[in-house]
Amino acid sequence: MASYRRANRRRYVLLVLVLTSITLITLDSRRDDTGALGVVGRAAHRAVSPVDQAVSAVVDPIGDWFEGVTEGGSLKNENERLRRELGELEDEQRRARTALRQNAEFRRLLDLPILDDVRRVTARVVNGAPGNFEWTITIDKGQEREISPDMPVLGPDGLVGRVLEAWEGGAKVLLLVDPESAVGVRIGPQSGIAEGVAGSDLLRVELDADAVVAIGDPVVTSGLENSSFPEGLSVGRVVEVEQQPAGLGTTVRVEPYSQFDALEFVQVLLWVPGQGPVAVTTTTTSTTTTLPLPPTTLPAEDEE
């Protein structure tokens, strides 16, 4: 009798676990961020945040040291190359600044939103993705700095991604290269959606068969209605153009400007999709940063 009960209980253990799992997978509503599971997820992130930041503070300098030891030789050459490039870029930047100023004046005259007016929160990258099937980073600022899901995140070179979830003391950012990421972009006169591809460093954009695209073309956010991103953020450049057979369309591969592995600091644009910039509240006097960051539309290398 006892052994019969034992066998039954053993079978039930696995059955109960499987049924619970299937129910939870089906119910999981964390994506809408308001369900009970979302609350539990945020609480877990908040609890682990201090450990995350402590580990990052210990591990990052060690990683930098190893990099310094192993790549010391190539750094000298790289330094020389960068100095050369800097001279060329300074001239380009002067012209770009003038163009940006003019652009801002025109936009003010036309009563259009100006990206420079959107407040930004600078945050440190403390961790990479916790799993193997997502391309995310964790940053050290969150709800306490008015960061909320879907806000655009910029790096020193261009768009990085968007906020996925935010809690007190941190936020998770979905990178452009994640297969779940989709960004409305403009390439020349055409607009499309730049999607991440699992395991690839490039984004894919499907355009019409008659699209006019050349390798090296700059790709910027389109900012169309309901887009998660304001218009004109630099995304990357076209590196591959492939015509589909039988006029089915053009597949364009885009290399993001952002170096996701090397990100140390990012800026979150306090911009809510569909609503625009977050208004300044009296309680947050010091949350804004005035660092001038380039990722507004700068002329690309091939533009004169």
Added chain:
Amino acid sequence: MRVGRTAVVVVLLVVMQVTVFPHLRFFGVVPDLGLVFAIAVAYYHGPEAGALVGFACGLLYDLFLETPLAMAALAYALTAYAVGLLQAGLLRAPRGISVLLGGVGGLAGGLAFIAIGGLAGVSGMWTAHALEVVALSAVYDALLAPAVFWLVRQLGSPERDQAQRWLQR
């Protein structure tokens, strides 16, 4: 195996998994520490204990992942249960059993994870890249397995097994 002690170890392993191991990627992948732990528990304490611990490890880990909640829990529980059944059929433990089980179990658990993910409609699961990630991750799991098996042995011998006693009541 003491239940309280095991629970503490489960929490510590998951915290390590999400805070330390993203910095220690091996060919771009992280290991499945919780899965290896569940496999070791299944090996020493039977399929049910393994499945319960696998479910707990997976569910905690799921809280930090963007894939639907309980995907890792289900994959870990099924894998640990299978390893437990397999162990019952072993007449004697060959040398290097922990590395073997860590690798084979890691592979099976990873495949279960992407199979469930594909069924749940998660992008990028049924791809060649996902298979490559699972294979690399299994190698990482195999390398970590001896340490994790040692850890499970420290948690108590089967004679004092509370989980087993509960199951046999």
